[in-house]
Amino acid sequence: MVTLYRPGDGPWHRLRPGRKTALLLLLVLGICLLPATWWAAGVMAGVCLACYAIPGAGMRELGRQLVATRWMVGVTLIGQLIFLGPESAAANTTRVAVACALAALLALTTPATELLETFERAMGPLTWLRLDPRRVALTLALTLSTLPVLANLARDVREAQRARGGGRSLRHFAMPFLVMALKHADELGDALTARGVR
Numbered sequence: 001m002v003t004l005y006r007p008g009d010g011p012w013h014r015l016r017p018g019r020k021t022a023l024l025l026l027l028v029l030g031i032c033l034l035p036a037t038w039w040a041a042g043v044m045a046g047v048c049l050a051c052y053a054i055p056g057a058g059m060r061e062l063g064r065q066l067v068a069t070r071w072m073v074g075v076t077l078i079g080q081l082i083f084l085g086p087e088s089a090a091a092n093t094t095r096v097a098v099a100c101a102l103a104a105l106l107a108l109t110t111p112a113t114e115l116l117e118t119f120e121r122a123m124g125p126l127t128w129l130r131l132d133p134r135r136v137a138l139t140l141a142l143t144l145s146t147l148p149v150l151a152n153l154a155r156d157v158r159e160a161q162r163a164r165g166g167g168r169s170l171r172h173f174a175m176p177f178l179v180m181a182l183k184h185a186d187e188l189g190d191a192l193t194a195r196g197v198r
Helices: 017-033 038-053 059-068 070-083 086-109 112-122 124-129 133-163 170-194
Strands: none
Touching: 017 038, 017 086, 017 112, 038 059, 038 086, 059 070, 059 086, 070 086, 086 112, 112 124, 133 170
């Protein structure tokens, strides 16, 4: 499984995976409950900066995560500006960017195996609903790993376009990106099937 994990010994790395997941989940829920105002956008950005300012994460890593999600953030901002005012668009776009950055912080400071075990333990009560906690945990872990994979694929397509002297046409970007994303999905499906996951 592709992972964002970066080894380290900072406070985020030392925090137990279950507590770290709960803390970051509460922060994301908190920013989701804030109103769509300028001051709320500032609070959200401040929370994100404070989380990455803790040793072991760093502003450089935050910058990498924001660059990786720039297309999603850009599309969100444009859509919000079309249907809502600038204040709501700024707040909602900040909300999306901060939520992605906090999810990435969890993946950056927790090994994939520990993350999977944490999700599996948390999903234990789902057995009452006749759901398999291991499958749900695997789905969540794969979801967390999808964003960096897609970001890397987008970067590869852009670099190939530049190497061939291509422009920045969205049409010329979308088709190869879609083909590579579907190929990755097929390979991931084959790998899961080979391991007995259906």
